[in-house]
Amino acid sequence: MRLLPIFLLVVATTLIRLGFAATTGLGVDESYMVTAGRLFSLGYFDHPPASWWLSWGAAHLLGTETPVAVRLPFILLFAVSQILMWRIGCLVADRRAGLWAAIALNLSPVFGVTTGSWVLPDGPLDAALLGAVLCLLHALSSGDQGLRSWSGAGLCAGLALFSKYTAVLPIGGALLYLLTHRRDRRWLARPGPYIAVALASAVFAPVPVWNALHGWASFTFQGDRAAGLRFRPLMPLTTLAGEALFVLPWIWLPMMLLFIRGFRRDAPWQHRLLVWLAAPPIVCFALISAWSSQRILFHWAAPGYLMLFPLLGEAIGGWLDRVWVRALIAGTTALVLVALVVISAQIQFDWLGGSLTEVMRKDPTDQALDWTSLRDDLRARGLLPPGTVAAALNWRDAGKIGYALGPGTTMLCLSQDSRQFGFAYPPRAFAGQEVLLLALEPAEQVSQEAKRWFHGVQVLPNATIRDGRRVLRTVTVLQGEGFHPGR
Incomplete structure (x- = not known):
């Protein structure tokens, strides 16, 4: 009976997520990951492989790329993250704290x-980080060497790094805790932490190997996000507000x-550990936003808040x-559930019609809708025979269009x-071929851009992206001949 509350919570929320996943299309980033990740690789441009492998594996195992299928692993x-959060709460305080931690999550x-x-x-990042925290709590509680727990912490930390580079920040927070906490500083003279580091490095090893073979592309891309020359002293406040x-x-x-209270000298060591794990992501991204020339996305600091x-x-248990x-x-609870229902109903029935454009800069419906109407339109016109090579002018549109056209079309x-896309389907490999160019820009602009890529271009009638009978976007369609990516 003591396990019943967390069991019911996990089952109920998982069923809700399955329903939400089945009634909404893939977003821009999701479509991009599924489309560009159709070609299996040991490394990827944006992030380490874990999430790419999960969506690829689900699509192949289930034989479909439907949203609920590729989202299922996540x-x-x-569900695993909830159980881990509950268990961590039990160790830090009691079962009630663990349950409310999972509910708040x-x-x-x-x-x-x-x-x-x-x-x-x-998704894999948070589950792996929570697994590492749980093992670390057991390791620091053990009176002996605790090598099994340290090994578990290292393996989970490696899986976190194998999911997203930002995992290095809470991992660094663990080191800061060991350096600053008198009770646990002794562990630095024992083999446990070093075994954990070795295992984490071994799990993460394919990522730097892939980068070394591909011009350090992923490391450079992510590192550039912290680069900049301007100084905006108030931007950290904006970042924290976001x-x-x-x-x-x-x-x-x-x-x-x-979080602030957890740094007090009289705070329990478990509290101090959690706030040290939380500090690097929360503090670093706020500070980086003060000078970075790139936009700092608010969810980047999420691993820090996860620890709290x-x-x-x-x-909450005491309140x-x-x-x-x-x-x-x-x-x-009501707000979140109503929001999920409203979003799902809009995607399924378009009950708001075009009214969203009256309160927003643009209707977001097309971003959460799979553009299958475009596929149906092109198929009906005979423009998608087997082996079609299609192209878009930016990675966002390539993701949405490529997902809609399906795995039978190279994007x-x-x-x-x-x-x-540049690594999975390098344009030079398709030199001389006919390519179906699909773009959301006006035909005149697309035709001018196409001259850079093709010897000849045939402008075809436009296609549309629809939600039922309502046209959301118009797509310019061109048939490019003599593709020359070198120009």
Whole structure:
């Protein structure tokens, strides 16, 4: 009976995510990962392989690329993350703290919605990080060498690095904890931490090998995001505010108070460990935003906030006698569920029609809708015979269009910023072939751009991306002849 609450929570939330995944199309990043990841590789341009392999494996195992199929591994991993979060909360405080930590994790949109169900590196990252934290708690609690727990921490840390490069920040936080905490500094003179580092390095090893063979492309791309020459002293506040919105402000604020409190000398060692794990992602991305020329995405710091949920769960357990706390939890639950239903209903029935354009710069419906109407239109016109090579002018459109056209069509990206498309389907390998060029830009602009790539271009009638009968986007269609990628 003691396991029943967490069991029911995991089952119920997993079923909700399966329903959400089945009724919404893949987003831009998801479509890109599935399309560009159709060709299996030991390394990838944007991120380490874990998430790419998961979506590729699911598509091949289940024989389909439907959204619910490629999202399934990520939904199941979030179920594992909930169990790990619950267990960490139990070790830090008690079972009630663990349960509320898992509940709060579900209610925070950046975790419960995006990480919990989308094809993104964050799903395997969070599960691996939580596994590493659980093993680390056991290792630091052991009176002997604790080599089994240290090994588990190293393997999970390696899997986290194999998922996303930002895993290095909470891993670095573990080192900072060992250096600053008198109770556990003794571990630095024992073999456990070094075994963990060796195992983590071994798991991560294919990533630097792939980078070395491909001009350090992935490392350079991610490293450039911290580069810049301008100074914006107020930008860290904007970054923290954006992160608060992603987490939910009424979850973020008590988290940050608990984060600060965790550094006190009289704080339990488990609390101090968690806040040291949380500090590098939260602090580093806020500081980098002060000078970086790149836009700092608010979800990048999510691994830091992930570490604070056990502390929040413990606090919620002590606040449940307050009416406003119970009302806030109930209201947040209703808000998240209503949001999921509204989004799913819009994608399935287009019940809002074009009214979203009245309150937003553009209708986001097409971003959460699979562009299968484009595939149907082109097939009906005989433009998608077996072996078709298609192309788009940027990686975002290439992802959405390539996913809609299906694995039977090879998708090229004719852009200097082609990302993984440039490695999976290098344009030079298709020199001289006919290519179906599909673009969301006007025909005049696309025709001018096409002259760089083809000896001749035939402008065909436009195609459309539709939600039912409503036209969301118009697609310029050109048949390019004599493809010459070298120019």
